[in-house]
Amino acid sequence: xxxxxxxxxxxxxxxxxxxxxxxxxxxxxxxxxxxxxxxxxxxxxxxxxxxxxxxxxxxxxxxxxxxxxxxxxxxxxxxxxxxxxxxxxxxxxxxxxxxxxxxxxxxxxxxxxxxxxxxxxxxxxxxxxxxxxxxxxxxxxxxxxxxxxxxxxxxxxxxxxxxxxxxxxxxxxxxxxxxxxxxxxxxxxxxxxxxxxxxxxxxxxxxxxxxxxxxxxxxxxxxxxxxxxxxxxxxxxxxxxxxxxxxxxxxxxxxxxxxxxxxxxxxxxxxxxxxxxxxxxxxxxxxxxxxxxxxxxxxxxxxxxxxxxxxxxxxxxx
Amino acid sequence: xxxxxxxxxxxxxxxxxxxxxxxxxxxxxxxxxxxxxxxxxxxxxxxxxxxxxxxxxxxxxxxxxxxxxxxxxxxxxxxxxxxxxxxxxxxxxxxxxxxxxxxxxxxxxxxxxxxxxxxxxxxxxxxxxxxxxxxxxxxxxxxxxxxxxxxxxxxxxxxxxxxxxxxxxxxxxxxxxxxxxxxxxxxxxxxxxxxxxxxxxxxxxxxxxxxxxxxxxxxxxxxxxxxxxxxxxxxxxxxxxxxxxxxxxxxxxxxxxxxxxxxxxxxxxxxxxxxxxxxxxxxxxxxxxxxxxxxxxxxxxxxxxxxxxxxxxxxxxx
Numbered sequence: 001x002x003x004x005x006x007x008x009x010x011x012x013x014x015x016x017x018x019x020x021x022x023x024x025x026x027x028x029x030x031x032x033x034x035x036x037x038x039x040x041x042x043x044x045x046x047x048x049x050x051x052x053x054x055x056x057x058x059x060x061x062x063x064x065x066x067x068x069x070x071x072x073x074x075x076x077x078x079x080x081x082x083x084x085x086x087x088x089x090x091x092x093x094x095x096x097x098x099x100x101x102x103x104x105x106x107x108x109x110x111x112x113x114x115x116x117x118x119x120x121x122x123x124x125x126x127x128x129x130x131x132x133x134x135x136x137x138x139x140x141x142x143x144x145x146x147x148x149x150x151x152x153x154x155x156x157x158x159x160x161x162x163x164x165x166x167x168x169x170x171x172x173x174x175x176x177x178x179x180x181x182x183x184x185x186x187x188x189x190x191x192x193x194x195x196x197x198x199x200x201x202x203x204x205x206x207x208x209x210x211x212x213x214x215x216x217x218x219x220x221x222x223x224x225x226x227x228x229x230x231x232x233x234x235x236x237x238x239x240x241x242x243x244x245x246x247x248x249x250x251x252x253x254x255x256x257x258x259x260x261x262x263x264x265x266x267x268x269x270x271x272x273x274x275x276x277x278x279x280x281x282x283x284x285x286x287x288x289x290x291x292x293x294x295x296x297x298x299x300x301x302x303x304x305x306x307x308x309x310x311x312x313x314x315x316x317x318x
Numbered sequence: 319x320x321x322x323x324x325x326x327x328x329x330x331x332x333x334x335x336x337x338x339x340x341x342x343x344x345x346x347x348x349x350x351x352x353x354x355x356x357x358x359x360x361x362x363x364x365x366x367x368x369x370x371x372x373x374x375x376x377x378x379x380x381x382x383x384x385x386x387x388x389x390x391x392x393x394x395x396x397x398x399x400x401x402x403x404x405x406x407x408x409x410x411x412x413x414x415x416x417x418x419x420x421x422x423x424x425x426x427x428x429x430x431x432x433x434x435x436x437x438x439x440x441x442x443x444x445x446x447x448x449x450x451x452x453x454x455x456x457x458x459x460x461x462x463x464x465x466x467x468x469x470x471x472x473x474x475x476x477x478x479x480x481x482x483x484x485x486x487x488x489x490x491x492x493x494x495x496x497x498x499x500x501x502x503x504x505x506x507x508x509x510x511x512x513x514x515x516x517x518x519x520x521x522x523x524x525x526x527x528x529x530x531x532x533x534x535x536x537x538x539x540x541x542x543x544x545x546x547x548x549x550x551x552x553x554x555x556x557x558x559x560x561x562x563x564x565x566x567x568x569x570x571x572x573x574x575x576x577x578x579x580x581x582x583x584x585x586x587x588x589x590x591x592x593x594x595x596x597x598x599x600x601x602x603x604x605x606x607x608x609x610x611x612x613x614x615x616x617x618x619x620x621x622x623x624x625x626x627x628x629x630x631x632x633x634x635x636x
Contacts, residue, residue, distance in 0.1 A: 038449075039434040069434060072492075112453070116357040116387060131356075133453050135430070174390075213548070214539055217532045227531060230562075232548050244548075 006053030324371030
């Protein structure tokens with residue numbers, strides 16, 4: 001959070017799962033307090049009521065899960081803004097107590113989403129093992145450490161200080177799966193622009209006509225604002241309006257983004273600003289470079305055009 | 319499925335949860351066999367291998383959950399097509415053994431997503447009760463019936479034949495939440511058009527430029543094809559392409575839909591057809607009427623325009 005830096009953090013618990021791992025990549029959180037919340041709404045409420053300064057919750061998750069509830073809770077209730085994103089690879093390991101041979105594994109504890117993600121590996125390597133559903137990655141690790149099950153599938157981070165060996169790593173079927181977390185705080189001045197930022201919005205349009213969404217995208221495109229994510233949310237059909245969650249390149253402090261936002265404000269039933277924040281760099285490869293403002297759309301270009309229009313209006317055509 | 323009707327159905331298990339309830343709204347499934355699958359991939363594989371004729375899985379779920387995995391699994395592997403959608407309201411009840419007074423409830427078994435959805439009700443009515451996480455709605459009902467916990471939050475359907483009383487119904491915080499399920503089968507002629515159909519697609523575009531998505535939407539808009547859902551899927555950034563899942567109004571057998579599909583085929587890196595099927599009617603209210611083809615875009619208009627062009631090309635300008 002701008003102004004006073006956050007010191008009291010909440011995250012989607014339980015401890016020992018991906019959200020805690022994501023939170024601990026943030027230096028301020030490593031120094032501050034970190035409290036697990038039972039659910040995304042609970043985490044967000046803690047920030048809304050002032051019991052915490054910031055909440056770390058999953059936003060996009062290729063494993064499925066709590067994402068829809070995060071979107072809904074962000075727009076339902078007092079405003080919150082994203083101040084940071086953290087992207088983590090979804091990584092799973094097979095873990096067991098020291099001395100357990102892989103050939104002797106008859107039962108594997110796993111969260112259903114974890115075992116689903118490792119289904120191919122399980123079929124190839126442990127075709128006869130029984131998968132026992134548990135409620136979290138941390139619970140899976142505990143079940144293996146406690147000897148209730150022969151082994152566990154969990155995130156490497158979930159092993160923590162338990163006496164467990166990793167028998168196989170990177171066992172997820174899709175090795176490029178990631179989870180995207182966001183840090184949410186109460187509204188305040190956004191983090192400074194870095195030249196490689198994202199702006200998140202929820203826009204509501206009155207009709208399901210493709211024309212209405214086209215108009216939204218044109219407001220962005222004409223200012224060279226790219227879309228990195230779009231998601232429509234089902235609303236009760238009787239409500240007669242559609243919600244779209246958009247992530248755009250650029251920072252609200254940039255002229256072109258500001259102009260696009262004003263355009264959306266004019267044509268949409270409602271626009272909820274969900275924050276401008278530095279983009280998480282996935283890799284240092286060529287496909288992950290920041291995208292500069294297209295020609296003619298930098299703040300300098302905007303200032304020049306504004307000065308020109310002012311001259312036109314005042315009659316100084318020289 | 320067209321041709322031979324499906325008789326062997328799989329659904330996302332366990333038994334006694336929303337997916338089974340959704341499947342049982344389909345007359346053919348009520349007559350056929352219904353087998354729970356442990357996961358969405360397992361359900362889809364059963365259809366791909368021929369062990370089942372059709373799979374009923376959640377596609378959109380305002381409670382979060384298995385949706386992302388359904389999208390991914392639909393496009394990953396041998397083609398499957400949607401032949402039907404089922405939309406169910408997400409409804410939760412508080413249930414307990416007969417004679418249990420609501421005032422004496424100290425523990426409530428619930429799937430974490432269920433208790434999250436009923437958080438406000440729990441805070442207002444059972445502020446001191448401890449919520450005990452369990453792995454499914456069916457498991458919650460069983461825990462209350464078996465006396466392990468004082469009560470359970472579950473779907474009304476999950477109670478089944480167990481000796482449980484409903485102490486409170488419609489306890490979800492958002493009473494308009496729905497889950498949308500789809501019935502997936504192996505490719506074959508789509509169900510006949512009804513005049514109120516949806517067509518589902520996955521389209522891949524090479525860039526994250528908003529211009530590329532704009533071009534996709536324009537192919538639809540120019541043919542009067544509306545969008546009822548759009549969702550981008552995170553792909554490994556290194557892959558350098560974006561996937562969008564679209565639901566459009568209309569049936570592949572309609573000329574305007576066919577022309578839009580051909581347009582997408584020309585401009586997208588890849589288009590995967592995921593089926594044309596009757597739209598689920600939510601209500602009979604005015605907001606839920608089928609949307610007829612806009613003026614000039616019916617099959618008759620297309621036939622007339624095609625005949626006219628043929629005359630032009632053959633020189634018959636009279």
